[in-house]
Amino acid sequence: MIRLSMLFLAFAVAVISASARTVSGTVLSDTDSTAVVGATCRLMADDKLLTAASTDAAGSFTIDTDVINALTLEVSQIGYNTTEIIIESGSKNLSLGNIFLNEGTALDEVTVTANQLTYSKGRTIVYPSVTDVKASSTSIRLFQKLPLAGLDANPINRTLSVDGGTPMILINGIPSTIEDVNALQPKDIAKIEYSRVTPARYADSGKSGFINITLKQRNDGGQIYAWGRSAVNTTFVDANIRGSYHQGPSQFTLSYNPSWRNYQDVYDNMTESYIGDDFRVNLEEHDRDPFNYAYHNINFKYDYSPNINTLFSATFRATPSTDKRRSIAHTFDSYMGEYDNDNLSTGKNFSPSLDLFFRRDFNPRNTLEVQVVGTLSSNDYRRNNQYIYPDGDTENFIMDVDSRRRSLISEISYIHEFSDNTSLSGGYQNTISRSTNTYLTTDYKPVLTENNNYVYVRLGQQIGKVYLSAATGAKLFWIKNDMNNRHFIRNLSTIYLSWNISSPWNLAAAFRYSPGIPSLSTLTDYPQQQSPYLISNGSPDLKVSESFTYQLMPSFQYKKFSASLLMNYNNVNNFVMSDVVYLGDRMFLSQSINARRSWSAGGNLNMKLSGVAGFGINANLSLYHYETTDVVWTHTLTTFNASFSLWWNKGPFTISYWRKVPGKYLSGTYVGKDENGDALSFEYQPNKHWTIGLDWMYMFDSKGTRYPAWNYSLVNPSYRERYIKDNSNMIVLSLSYTTDFGSIFRSARRSLNNSDNSSSLLKM
Numbered sequence: 126m127i128r129l130s131m132l133f134l135a136f137a138v139a140v141i142s143a144s145a146r147t148v149s150g151t152v153l154s155d156t157d158s159t160a161v162v163g164a165t166c167r168l169m170a171d172d173k174l175l176t177a178a179s180t181d182a183a184g185s186f187t188i189d190t191d192v193i194n195a196l197t198l199e200v201s202q203i204g205y206n207t208t209e210i211i212i213e214s215g216s217k218n219l220s221l222g223n224i225f226l227n228e229g230t231a232l233d234e235v236t237v238t239a240n241q242l243t244y245s246k247g248r249t250i251v252y253p254s255v256t257d258v259k260a261s262s263t264s265i266r267l268f269q270k271l272p273l274a275g276l277d278a279n280p281i282n283r284t285l286s287v288d289g290g291t292p293m294i295l296i297n298g299i300p301s302t303i304e305d306v307n308a309l310q311p312k313d314i315a316k317i318e319y320s321r322v323t324p325a326r327y328a329d330s331g332k333s334g335f336i337n338i339t340l341k342q343r344n345d346g347g348q349i350y351a352w353g354r355s356a357v358n359t360t361f362v363d364a365n366i367r368g369s370y371h372q373g374p375s376q377f378t379l380s381y382n383p384s385w386r387n388y389q390d391v392y393d394n395m396t397e398s399y400i401g402d403d404f405r406v407n408l409e410e411h412d413r414d415p416f417n418y419a420y421h422n423i424n425f426k427y428d429y430s431p432n433i434n435t436l437f438s439a440t441f442r443a444t445p446s447t448d449k450r451r452s453i454a455h456t457f458d459s460y461m462g463e464y465d466n467d468n469l470s471t472g473k474n475f476s477p478s479l480d481l482f483f484r485r486d487f488n489p490r491n492t493l494e495v496q497v498v499g500t501l502s503s504n505d506y507r508r509n510n511q512y513i514y515p516d517g518d519t520e521n522f523i524m525d526v527d528s529r530r531r532s533l534i535s536e537i538s539y540i541h542e543f544s545d546n547t548s549l550s551g552g553y554q555n556t557i558s559r560s561t562n563t564y565l566t567t568d569y570k571p572v573l574t575e576n577n578n579y580v581y582v583r584l585g586q587q588i589g590k591v592y593l594s595a596a597t598g599a600k601l602f603w604i605k606n607d608m609n610n611r612h613f614i615r616n617l618s619t620i621y622l623s624w625n626i627s628s629p630w631n632l633a634a635a636f637r638y639s640p641g642i643p644s645l646s647t648l649t650d651y652p653q654q655q656s657p658y659l660i661s662n663g664s665p666d667l668k669v670s671e672s673f674t675y676q677l678m679p680s681f682q683y684k685k686f687s688a689s690l691l692m693n694y695n696n697v698n699n700f701v702m703s704d705v706v707y708l709g710d711r712m713f714l715s716q717s718i719n720a721r722r723s724w725s726a727g728g729n730l731n732m733k734l735s736g737v738a739g740f741g742i743n744a745n746l747s748l749y750h751y752e753t754t755d756v757v758w759t760h761t762l763t764t765f766n767a768s769f770s771l772w773w774n775k776g777p778f779t780i781s782y783w784r785k786v787p788g789k790y791l792s793g794t795y796v797g798k799d800e801n802g803d804a805l806s807f808e809y810q811p812n813k814h815w816t817i818g819l820d821w822m823y824m825f826d827s828k829g830t831r832y833p834a835w836n837y838s839l840v841n842p843s844y845r846e847r848y849i850k851d852n853s854n855m856i857v858l859s860l861s862y863t864t865d866f867g868s869i870f871r872s873a874r875r876s877l878n879n880s881d882n883s884s885s886l887l888k889m
Contacts, residue, residue, distance in 0.1 A: 148212065149187045150221035152180045152200055153628070160184030161226055164202040170194060194433060197315075197341075200224055209252060211315045211339055214433055217489040220545065225628050227684055242272060242682050244631045246585060247592050247623040248335075249273060249319045249680075256736045258311045260774035260781070262808050262816040262861065263352070267311040269770040269783060270743055274680070274689035274731035275321045275334065277745065277768055280783055281802050281822055283307050283363065287321060288693075288729070289790075290333025297340055299438075304382040304422050306338070308350060308367040310863055315341045321678070321691065322635045325596030326538065326552060328617045329579040345371050347866050354818070354859035359851040360387035360417075378426040387417040390850035393452070397836075397843030399658050401707035405459075406658065412454035414847075420446045434486040441479055448472040460711075461657070462515055470508040477501055490542040502530040510655055522654050525565040532558035532575075546587035554579040560645065573645050576603040581617070594621040602642055608650055609665045615640035633678040641670035641701060647717050660708070664716045671698045685736045691729040698722055700753065702793025705841035713840065720793055723753040744769040751791035760837055762791040766799060779808040796835040801826070818859035822852065829853040 148168065152161040164180045168188050175196070180186045190196070195214045198221070201207040205226035212219060243250045251271050261267035268278035268285060277286045284303055285292060294301050296309070318337040327335070347370035355362045367380040393412035398405060426440040452468040478500040485493050510522040538552035556577040563570045581598030602613040616638065623633040649663035673696045680689040700723035705715045727749030735741030744767070751762045766788025772781035783806075787799035805821045823829050829852030836843040 146191075146193065146215070147187060147189050147218045148196075148198065148221065149185070149219070150224050152184045152186065152202075152224050152226060154205075154226060161202050161205065164200055164205075164226070167199045167201075169197040169199055200226065202226060209315075211341075215489045217545070223628070242687055244623060244625050244633075244680075245592075246587065247320065247322075247594055247621050247633065251317045251319065253311065253314055253317070254736060256739070256774065257741065258314075260739075260741070260772050260779045261311040262779070262810065262818060264306050264309040264311055264314065266781070266806075267314065269781075270733070270735060270741060270772065271317065271319075272682075272687040272689065272731060272733035272743065273317075273319045274678070274691055274745070275729055276319065276336075277785075278770075279785070279802065280804055280806070280820075285336065287334025287336075288691075291331075292334035292336050293323060293327045293330060293332040295335075295337040298337065301338075302422075304365065304380070304424075307352075307382070308365050308380055309338070309340070310350065313340050315339045321676070322619065322621055322637065325581050325583045325598060325617070325619055326550070328581070328596070328598060328619065328639065329554065329577075329600055345373070347371070348863065350861070350863045352859070352861040354820075354857050356855045356857045358854070358856055360385065361851075361855065361857065362386075374429055374431045376426075376428040376430075378424070378428075380422075380424045382422040384420040385418070388849055388851040389415045391415055391847075392850065393454075393845065393847045395843060395845040397841060397845075399705075399707075399713050400840050400842075401709070401711070401713070404707075404711050406461075406711075407459040409457040410454045412452050414450065414452045416448075416450040418446065418448040420444070436482075436484040438482040439480065440482075441477070443475070443477045445475045446473075448474075464515060465513045466511060467513070468508070468510045470506070472507070473503075473505045475503050492540045494536075494538045496534075496536045498534040500530070500532045500534075502528075502532075504528040504530075512657060520657065522656065523566050524653050524655065527563045527565065528560065530558060530560040532556060548585045549583070550585075551582040552580070562649075564651065569651065571606045571608075571649070571651065573604065573606040573649070575645060578602070579617075590625045592623045592625075594619070596620075600640065600642065604645055604648065606645075606649065609648060611648065611665070613640075613642050613669060615642065615669060629681050629683050631680045633676075633680075635674070635676040635678075637672075637674040637676075639672050639674075641672060641697075643667040643669070643701065643717070647701075652714075658711060659705075659713050659715055661715045664718065667701065667717055668699045668719045670701050670719070672696070686734050687732070689731045693728065694724070694726045696722070696724040700793070702753070703795065704793070705838055707840055715841075720753055720755045723751075723793075725749055725751045725791075739774045740772070742769065742771050747788065749788070753791055753793050755793075758794070758837075758839065760791060760794060760796075762789060762796060764789040777810045779806075779810075781806045781808075794836055794838045796837070798831075798833045801831055814862055814864055816859075816861045818857075818861075820855075820857040820859065822855040822857060824854065827853055829855070 152164045153159065154161055160180070160182065161184050162180060162182055165177060166180065166186045166188060167177045168175045168190055170192055175190055175192060176188055178186045178188050193214055196212040198210040198212055199207060208224060208226060210221065210224070251273065253267060253271070257267060257270045261270065265278050265280055265283050268276065269280065275288045285306065294303065294306060296305055316339045320335040323332050324335055347368070350367045353364040362385040365382050369376065369378045391414040393410065393414055395410045396408070398407045421444065423443045424440065426438065429437045449471045454466050456464055456466060458464060478498060480496070480498045482496045487493070506526050506528070508524040512520045534556050536552060536554045538550065540548065540550040542548045556575065558575040560573040561570060578601040579598060581596060583594065583596035585592070585594045597616065597618045600613070600615050600617060604611050617640065618638045620636045621633070623631065625631050647663050647667060648665050650665045652660050652662040654660045675694045677692045678689065681687065699719040701717055702720050703715065704718040705713050708714050727747065729745065729747040731745050733743040746767045748765050753760050767786040768784065770781065770783045772779060784803040785801060787801045789796055789798050803822070803824055805824060806818060808816060808818045810816045828848040828850060830849040832847040834845045
């Protein structure tokens, strides 16, 4: 009996030890990096205290727990701001390293918490402060306040961009859209991981940068969120309605995001020339270009997680949309005289998709993910360019096409962690599609097929304060249609290094090589005439462009101030640009070509200061130089752009101002200017459920949104000024409501694509 009792006791101890894990770290003062003695370290689960410990004379602490679910570590000490750290689920021991506490500022017995910004494995991690969350009614307004260099949060368009491109967005590790981000409440966001370098896993997606949003852990229950806004002086309507409910191992989410515009005061003033060997014509146009569109994004998602190690997810997405655009113009033509032209284009699009996903954590160090996404896309495009000449004759250029696309995306990914400091991941992605474009004017019906393969491997290594990541992959792309068959095999590689020098300083560097493989639409050989002088066509002989990018990124943080600098150099060989050539007989051809070289160099500076008597400011400043070279010409451009957010919060009231100083960009012979914008906002939150907002956008700007552009082409030089007067001095009212019953279940991590956004249709 004694032997059996001892055996049973040993077995019980072994079981407990197998399921237990240890969380440890060292708490230091942010001011002088000295140990914070006696700080309270509380381990929480679902806002319930599990266990607690205090730091010793060296500032160190150790907490044991047998809970393997996601946890929150709360570190507090009198005279310092409380810090919360999200600990992801798992059973392995976790060393948090140094945890720096900022000195707190007491105001009427209330402690103001500053932003907590750290660096981990090459990524910037931000824990939104209480003051920033309180001053933000939407997630976009919260992103405006974060010290993330290169990130632009546009409150008018409700979009996020990183260095001018669309970032890869994840929510709890799940690939998500900007509509999903807009549906989040700032109070639900626990932390944000950010990188200007796109991870190897998404290097083939065409994304710029990486954002992973971690939400606070919740239990069973539900949430309803409704937000809407509309302008009082023009047709400008956006909404976001989302409902979620979790019971047991299941979660159901339904969301609807409509957007509607109907603009009538849209104007274009353009001068251009077509110059051939034996012919030249000068054109001057004054257009009114009204347009309207209606966009509907409907998502239904079901998650099933029978245990912490397994997740199955099914998502149905549907995005019906309609678009109508018209151009009513009067043209001064040096060759044919004066005439009118009336151009009308309409489009109907419907792209339902079904996303099936499975994740399995075999143990804390090995994870497998598998996904299959099927998409059916239909696009009916109609365009008629009608020219009415002084003698009464008319000429029509019709471009009507029905496009049908069927695609299947498959991916498998495996992650293995050798230790807390070393990880290896790899995966394989495949996209197969079949697109049929029916050109109604000629009954030409080309079939385009695509087989896109991407295989990659990535190694990450932490050595002291230095983190190194190296990744390489191969892209194998086969496409063909009735007249063209192309094969591409190219490498994609990234090297990233991050050195956490000390508490206030961090230094990162990156190198990236990426090819730019032409799309199906740019390779399609089907000429279409769209004006009396111009024919457009794809270019089947396009070469692959090669991009080499070098980046150096120092950053600094001290108390409530942070600053980051990016120094960037990018060189592109076989740069793809749009070009116009003379065919003879007064006709010109527009198509894509490969220029010899394009390069850019410059820097971006981000600075943020917040939590000063309710005030905060976040500013981004950029200065860049561009140069593009071909055989007979070289064009250069130096440009400055900036954006800043300024806000003040007092109780339920928040006043903020955002302004963007647009810069220019050079693409071959084309120079464009970014969209302008500013907004003065007043918000009132009478309680935790309601928020009432009033925005004044494009203040004192009689032309509203403006898009000037130049083209220095030797064959087709032009200048164009386009502006949307409907946006001028726009007054927008917004209203949001949110309520929780119970708590929302948050599904396990996931990191695969969830839709096919490619298009094989060449629109003119």
